[in-house]
Amino acid sequence: MRIAAAAALLAALTASSALAQTPPRPSKAPKQAVPAAPAKPSLSQLAALGDSAAQYLLGQAYRDGKGVKKNLAEAASWFAIAAGNGEKGAAMDLARAYEQGAGLKRDLHQAAQWWFRAGVLGDEAAKTRFLDLFLAGETDQIGGPTGAAWLEAVAVTGNVDAILALGEAYEKGEGLPADLAKARRWYLEAAYGNDAEAKFRLGRMLLSEPGAWRLVYKDRSREVDNKDRDKLYPTRAAALQAGGDEREPDVIRPGMVEAEQWLLEAARQGHAEAQYSLGMAYLGGMDLPFSLTNSVGWLSAAAWNGHAPALMVLADLAAKGQGFAGKDPVRAWVNYDFAAAQGAKPAEEARDRLAKSMNQRQLGRARQVAQDLRGN
Template sequence: MRMLRLATPALLGAAGLAILDLAAGPVAAKPTATTPVPATPAPTLPGTQTFGAPNKTLPGAASLPPAPSKDPNADLAYGAYQRGFYVTAFKEATKRLETNKTDFPAMTLLAELYSQGLGVRQDPARAAEWYRLAANLGDPHAAATLGMMQIEGRGVPKDQAAGRALLEKAAARADATASYNLALILLGTGAPADLTRAVDLLRQAAHQELAPAQHALGVLYLQGRGTAKDPTKAAEWFRRAADNGDLPGEVEYSILLFNGEGVAKDEARAARYFRHAAFRGNAVAQNRVARLYASGRGVQKNLVEAAAWDMAARAQGLSDAWLTQAVSGLNAEEKARAERLAADRAGP
């Protein structure tokens, strides 16, 4: 399941550019379009690439809800799914439905298997059928997923109104991803009432520890959009998003930490967050870490590290003339070390 994602102002605006005032003409960060977050992640099959799945499911979303029964024997299907035994999960879910025609967790599990092509041939249309059956029996997770499928026209005819109605239904039952998706749809309208409700929905999802919602809520507090501008609350939500693994939130929090906006200024701590995000492949963080090493802010000055991180960022299209000048004095051996470090950080 896909969603919209909010553009991050600190990466695009003044806060992001203020990260290192020692550089003449600081580098504007590349826009980071906030990508949709699925309601269910696609477990990576051996030899496959999750990002290449036909439905483009991204990681970082809530997992399938656990089966409601406290009897461990009733959770064999979900247990198999979580361990990657998808054929077994399919068989167990089917077996459960043979004895209980209203077992909506089993229906949702079958829908997910068909949606991702796990243990069965991928079939979005059949996935949508199972999601619909589960949604009609009251499963908010299924309603949320089916709603986004209708908005996208995946497996079912595209129907924005019907998809949004399903999101409303799921959000009313406190489904975090539905609340988040619906909030971002409302933010796109620009109407004041919709903005206020969008903030409320994001708070609901954020308090359920949905990291992208925490990041989005931080963006709105930083912008003062739909709510009073509050850098302190923005920093807190960015921190929680970062601690929950949200990469844009981690970069945002690093920027606020470095600038002392909404949180006590702490260059060394900011550098640790930047480095963590840089090692996760974020080009903006790689560029900022390079600048930190080049200037000795928050870390010990190290021009080889600066050059290596600059190379990593450049490989992703983020160039920086100031850094080029800052590391221009490296000798051949130092440049070779930087190149080896950059290659290692580029990953496989």
């Protein structure tokens, strides 16, 4: 029994010693704190950093009062910035705001500029709306070569308004380099289609071409042998220098004949400005051969169309007795009166001045004629 007990005690001691020599298990490492994700930039911050989409959204937020206090002026400001940075929708929203007067003062010129911007950014409907406003005269800025290309695309379809607008842009150099050859081409396109305005513009443009000088013999009987008759000189001085003692300068207007033709066609179609232009050209005797009869005839036609300057010129002629059987103060007073009714202050002053030199019978007759013509 003693031996067994001793053996058990020895085994227990051996086990305790082995346990004591076993290394302890390592303890778990403490959990590290996960860093917080950086804060997401706000819409305002993104917009301020130049994000065009954020700028557009911020503009919408200010317009609609979503997340921020409604502020239409601030909205317009952000739309303008976004549109400048390429956001087509922002340009269109701003165009609509100006066109409709939604939160902004209605301004069709500004609307057209933003429709143009949206068109440049690729929106076809915006191009169309810009051209509509341009052709309606709501803006006089064609938009340079880009806008001209859009306008030409419409003009080639036969749209007369577009043809005339394109011709005018080239004639006057408005937004494009002036190019009279292109202007003439477009005016001819509409003139051949029987458009009176195109005929008038074509005639006016041709009539304004600078004159040239040729040399003719002082003895006109020798003109049959003048082989240099068609040689032109840019100035009278140049022609004089080349003329010698036997020939003298003679001014010619290259576009005179064709200009008269187109103006006559427009005038016969009732175009008041063409009638007035013809009347003044015949009266002046420089752009067209002098003809007092033709002048009074076409000025009268323009006057019947209510053309105030024509009325004024006719009144002056009647007061002086030029182009009429004699001085006609009644006719003069009536024409001055009609011109004055259209707001021509000089006509009003001339009428009142003339009245002081008229007797009561003449003045009464003049007033009665004016009243009858007005249908009163």
